Amino acid sequence: MSTGIINEILLVELVIFLALAIVLLVLLIWWLIRKLVLVPTLTVTTDKAEYLRGETVKVSGTLKDGTTPLPGKTVSITIEPPVGDAYGLPDVTTDSNGAYSADWVVPANAVGGNYAAVASAMGVSASKAFKLE
Amino acid sequence: MTSVTLKKFGIPALILAILSLSTGGMLYTTKMFEEGQLKLTIPSEARMLAIGVGVYWDITCTGPVIKIDWGSLSPGETKSVIVYIKNTGNGPMTCSIASDNWNPSGANQYFDLFWDFGSTPLDASRVRKTSISLHVHSDISGITNFSFNIIITGTG
Numbered sequence: 158m159s160t161g162i163i164n165e166i167l168l169v170e171l172v173i174f175l176a177l178a179i180v181l182l183v184l185l186i187w188w189l190i191r192k193l194v195l196v197p198t199l200t201v202t203t204d205k206a207e208y209l210r211g212e213t214v215k216v217s218g219t220l221k222d223g224t225t226p227l228p229g230k231t232v233s234i235t236i237e238p239p240v241g242d243a244y245g246l247p248d249v250t251t252d253s254n255g256a257y258s259a260d261w262v263v264p265a266n267a268v269g270g271n272y273a274a275v276a277s278a279m280g281v282s283a284s285k286a287f288k289l290e
Numbered sequence: 291m292t293s294v295t296l297k298k299f300g301i302p303a304l305i306l307a308i309l310s311l312s313t314g315g316m317l318y319t320t321k322m323f324e325e326g327q328l329k330l331t332i333p334s335e336a337r338m339l340a341i342g343v344g345v346y347w348d349i350t351c352t353g354p355v356i357k358i359d360w361g362s363l364s365p366g367e368t369k370s371v372i373v374y375i376k377n378t379g380n381g382p383m384t385c386s387i388a389s390d391n392w393n394p395s396g397a398n399q400y401f402d403l404f405w406d407f408g409s410t411p412l413d414a415s416r417v418r419k420t421s422i423s424l425h426v427h428s429d430i431s432g433i434t435n436f437s438f439n440i441i442i443t444g445t446g
Binding site: 233234235237242243244245246247275276277278280282 | 348349350351352374376412413415416417418419
């Protein structure tokens with residue numbers, strides 16, 4: 158085999174090696190970013206769309222990083238009425254599935270109208286509207 | 291932050307603009323002549339001290355208010371910020387607002403601090419959306435920047 162052909166083969170091998178190295182480097186950087194930068198997603202919902210005074214509003218949701226649950230994180234929940242002061246619920250902690258839940262008993266003197274259950278965790282917020290007759 | 295406009299102000303305004311921009315507009319009082327009037331913009335901040343209640347930036351009470359950056363203020367201007375006051379105690383509370391530790395001392399004579407919390411008691415665990423405002427007197431002079439403490443006290 159001539160020296161020229163050998164050099165060409167070595168060159169092709171070098172190009173393939175460099176291409177693979179670049180792909181591996183990009184994958185490594187992507188993995189590191191995913192590990193270091195959390196992108197939490199918070200959901201919140203209520204068990205019903207409408208309530209009466211004295212009923213219990215069951216607020217629940219999940220906190221995840223993509224599809225990965227974020228357990229042991231504090232979730233703050235507030236019930237925002239149409240007018241007047243909001244109701245602060247005790248903080249709750251996400252379980253191993255990233256799920257959380259809290260109950261709020263609608264006070265007898267609560268004003269009627271459109272409410273919102275607002276949840277916050279790790280700097281992100283979510284809300285779910287519901288109605289009080 | 292920087293409120294200098296170059297319209298009609300020529301080279302002196304350009305120099306002030308560059309100076310102000312180079313410091314983020316925070317370190318210097320920016321002066322300019324606007325239709326014959328001397329306009330001042332005053333960098334400022336207020337530290338927040340809460341007693342018996344929590345003061346937060348958000349309705350879910352996750353971001354405590356440590357300080358309020360009023361930005362640059364002009365004579366006669368009123369600036370407002372929205373905060374959320376939470377009763378962290380076990381019973382109804384009335385709340386009051388006050389200020390102290392003005393720097394420079396005596397600066398308080400040129401400012402009015404007020405809020406719209408009202409006199410209705412805040413029940414336990416309730417959260418009230420409140421506007422805190424700072425008004426600068428139009429006759430302010432000799433103040434290039436200032437700071438002070440805001441004290442919000444809940445009394446049960």
